[in-house]
Amino acid sequence: MEPSITIKADTIEEATQTALSILQATVDQVRIEVLHSPKKNFLGIVKQQAEVSVTKLGNLTATPLSTESSTNISPNQQSVAVQESAVSIDEITSTPLSKASAEPMSSSIEKAIPTDMEDLVDFFLAEENSDVFATYDEAPTPQDTNVSTQITEDMPFGAWVENQVLYIHEDEKKYPVIAPGKNVTLKVNGLKVTDRIAVSKTDRIGIDYQDEVTPSEFSIQLMAQNTRAVLFVRPGKIVHRTLQDQPVANFIQLEVDETVEFFNDLKLDDVYEKVQQLGIKQGIDYHAIEQAMVLKEPGEVVIAEGISPIQGKDGELDWLVEEVIETEKDDTEKVDFREANKIVNVEEGEIIASKIPATPGKPGKDLFGEPIFPKEVQEIIIKTGKNTTLKHDRVVAVAPGRPSIEWRGRLVKIDIIKEYLHQGDVGIDSGHIQFQGDVRVLGNVNDSMNVTASGRVNVKGTVTRGNIQAGQSMYIGDNVFSSTLSVGRENFVISELVMLLREILGYTDNMQVALHQLLVVRGLQPTELTSRELNHLLRLLFEKKYTNFRDIVMRFVNKVRMHISVLSEEWTNLADSLYESFIVVSSNPLESMAAYEALNDDIRATYESHRIPPEPKAFLTVPYAINSTLYCSGNINVTGHGVYHSVLKAGNDVSVQGVCRGGEIRAGRNVTLDEVGSEVGVKTVISVPADGIIRIDYAHPNTNILIGNRQHSFASGASRIIAKLNADGNLELH
Incomplete structure (x- = not known):
């Protein structure tokens, strides 16, 4: 049987070159058949690999399919002379072409196919759908299996396979039926058969099944912010195929047995070249790469590691007050712990909590030598409320009562609540x-x-x-x-007030910019602007540009007054300041540009501290x-x-x-x-x-x-x- 292999690769040239290397042959010593051309998507990424079948040619001679020549199969059985790869090139060229070509196949191929490798690949790419290859595919292929076509009277009717030899025995009333199985190419009288077909001893039958070679492959992927390079290895494999024995039957389907042999022919230089192309400079593990070169099963190996950043730690609040559980009891003194209240009482001067500063992280280094910075750490912001003060990053109670804590993102507000x-x-x-x-x-x-x-x-x-x-x-x-x-x-009232504050802050920021522009035009410094001039300019801005501003301020003030019983002094004080500065200006006008900026800062601080809803x-x-x-x-x-x-x-x-x-x-x-x-x-x-x-x-x-x-x-x-x-x-x- 002629050596024949099927190779898959990204290009026809690469697949052909691999096959020639394995067969140790040159182009003029083989027969090449393109099974599939490579396909790419619109991004240029390979969607389907090229697949070629390459058969090494030997000294073939034609043996007539005659019933006269015979050989002994066993001492008691006569059979046709067993033919191994018995269809010659002369037999192929003597077969008429199905597409009405007047020229013999051999001369057509000889004229069309170049011998230079680069020209050969170009030829296959350009002519893979031409009449030459269509008629060549339809011609009989060399038999890769022994086919016996002579029979004796004592042989059973039917078709069977024994020791990779196909036997066919017909009678006057019916013919055996055969069909190709998976990975088997069947040609009868030069025509490719894909379904069942009745055969006789006079048919020229070609059975082709080839070993399939998949080359070894590797890829390198960068992970974890480019601090780790992983080499993925897929060893190559050779699928060896032999024709299965089949018992005598009216119908048989030609199947093959497969054995798989894995190999790893990856080269260190190819991996090193890929590492260099990726620009990896740090932490290359050459020993790990060498180990990956001998893997006989698919696997992955870390071949380079950078230095991961060490993440820092956000600031925290260390709560120093112990909570005491107080329960409600009924007349039978049974305690229902679902109705328990956590009661905490502190004395004046007692430290309630302390601030733990944030700890910055440490940068790392990726495989390219570039720094990788850790996430920025966040400090907690402590806002003291009623009866509390902040001293040396410690919250201290200035009156006895129950500590109350409210979180809004990274901002924490602490009050001492009296009962x-x-x-x-x-x-x-x-x-x-x-x-x-x-x-x-x-x-x-x-x-x-x-x-x-x-x-x-x-x-x-x-x-x-x-x-x-x-x-x-x-x-x-x-x-x-x-x-x-x-x-x-x-909380719902505050969420509505925050929305109003956002509008007010937008106006006050724009007015602050406008006031500075007017001072530049007049050639004045902010400190040179009198209270009367400042309030006159504000009134002009209200009348000519920011006509809705005072309405929004009034809505804010009214909402605070309506819910004064549930709001803290922070809100009532701000509402009073806005009312006196922008609504009844004559009673308590802003004294200077610095006073305006301070009020704007108060608006911003209140907005920022409440824009994040509290924890429920x-x-x-x-x-x-x-x-x-x-x-x-x-x-x-x-x-x-x-x-x-x-x-x-x-x-x-x-x-x-x-x-x-x-x-x-x-x-x-x-x-x-x-x-x-x-x-x-x-x-x-x-x-x-x-x-x-x-x-x-x-x-x-x-x-x-x-x-x-x-x-x-x-x-x-x-x-x-x-x-x-x-x-x-x-x-x-x-």
């Missing part, structure tokens, strides 16, 4: 309670009474037709009837509520019998133990309920945003759930429900 303790009921005798701090009521809150606190509110008894507002959290020990409870509304730590806890409105910017927890005909709105989660009958629940994240609705079909609505989840143990009919813009109404009762949107945005019930 007002009310011994009895809040009623007509006591009047309304309004306090900048915490409020603790040991009795009830009666009809039409208000309790307002900037910190926490704790009511031991019931609340009946009352109105209670807390800035941070609220705990009600007994039931709530026809009342309004609100926690954390300050607020909570509202009640045991039972009926005909009431519960609002909290954080979580709402109902821990007793449930809620009836009430509206619950939470910025985060809502959790209700017991029954939820009638009314509405809206949560910013998730809702968890025991029982919803009633047997008589009272309408109850539960809604969360698109990324929220609703969990219900049992839902009665006429319960409606909304997730994002998707909704579902329960027509009958359902248990153990988990409702959420899937990846396609459709509502799923589990």
Whole structure:
């Protein structure tokens, strides 16, 4: 059998050159067939490799396919003389061309195909679809397998393969049928066959199956900010093929057995050249490259490493005050730890917290010798509030009370909150309670009474037709009837004030630039501008250019005054300054350009310190509520019998133990309920945003759930429900 291999490579020239090297032959000693041409996409990237079949030619002689010549197959069996690669070049050229070429194939090929390698590749690229190659493909190929065409009377009918020899035995009534299998090329009488075909002893049958060689490959990838180079190695392989033995049958499909042999013929110089092309200079591991050259299985090896940067550490706040858990007890002295409040009290002069400075990182170096800088570290910004001061990066209490901490990004605000303790009921005798701090009521809150606190509110008894507002959290020990409870509304007010401040700051920045330009035109220094001239220029700017400015300032001032009970002095002081400087200028005008710039800095500082929303730590806890409105910017927890005909709105989660009958629940994240609705079909609505989840143990009919813009109404009762949107945005019930 003639040596023949199939090679894949990026170009036809490369594949041909590899095949010639393996066969140790020259161009004029082989037959070359282009199976596939290389293809590239519009970016020039190889999409399909070139594939060529190269067969080394030997001294071939034609043996007539005659029934007269015979040889002994076994002592008791006669057969046709076994032919190995028995179709010669003379036989090919004597076959008529299917595309009506008047010239013999051999002369056509001899005239068309050059012998120089570069010219040969160009020829294949230009002529791969020409008539010459089409007719050449259709001509019989040399047989790569012994085919016996003579029979004896005692041979069975059919077709079979034994020791890589194909036997065919026909009779007067029927013919055997054969078909090519995978990686087998079958030609009968010069025509390529791809499906079943009936054959006889007079047919010229060519069976071609070739070894396939895939060359070794490697690639280098840069990773981890160019601090690591990884060599990926894929060893080459040779697929050796032999024709499978087949038992006697009316039909057989010619199949091949395959064995795979791996090899690694990568060269160190090629890898070193690629490393140099990539510009890698640092940390090359030559020993690792040498190890990769002997891999017989696909693998990866780190061949170069730079120096990764060492990341720094952001600044932190070291909280030095120990928290004490205070619990509420009922008459049986049983403690419900879900109702526990964290109570912290400090004395004046006590250090509450200390600032831990940020630690800068250290730069690294990539494989090209360039520095890699770590992420910039961020310091925390401590803003002291009521009854606190900052001394040597330590927060110190200047009055006794409860420390309050509020985070807004990297800014932390610390206050000392005082507590007002009310011994009895809040009623007509006591009047309304309004306090900048915490409020603790040991009795009830009666009809039409208000309790307002900037910190926490704790009511031991019931609340009946009352109105209670807390800035941070609220705990009600007994039931709530026809009342309004609100926690954390300050955060929503502040978010609206921040939006107004952003507009005001835009105006004041532009006016500051305009004032400096006017001073330059008049040839004055900022210190030479009098109070009267400054306010006259401002009035002109209000009238001629910034006509909306004073309206926006007035909206800001009114909103602060409307919510003065829940806002800190920072907001009221700024509102007063803006009102006196820009609304009633004659009463307290700005004295100088420096005063204007200082006011503008105050506006900016307030905006920057509040533009990031605080962490949602607020909570509202009640045991039972009926005909009431519960609002909290954080979580709402109902821990007793449930809620009836009430509206619950939470910025985060809502959790209700017991029954939820009638009314509405809206949560910013998730809702968890025991029982919803009633047997008589009272309408109850539960809604969360698109990324929220609703969990219900049992839902009665006429319960409606909304997730994002998707909704579902329960027509009958359902248990153990988990409702959420899937990846396609459709509502799923589990």
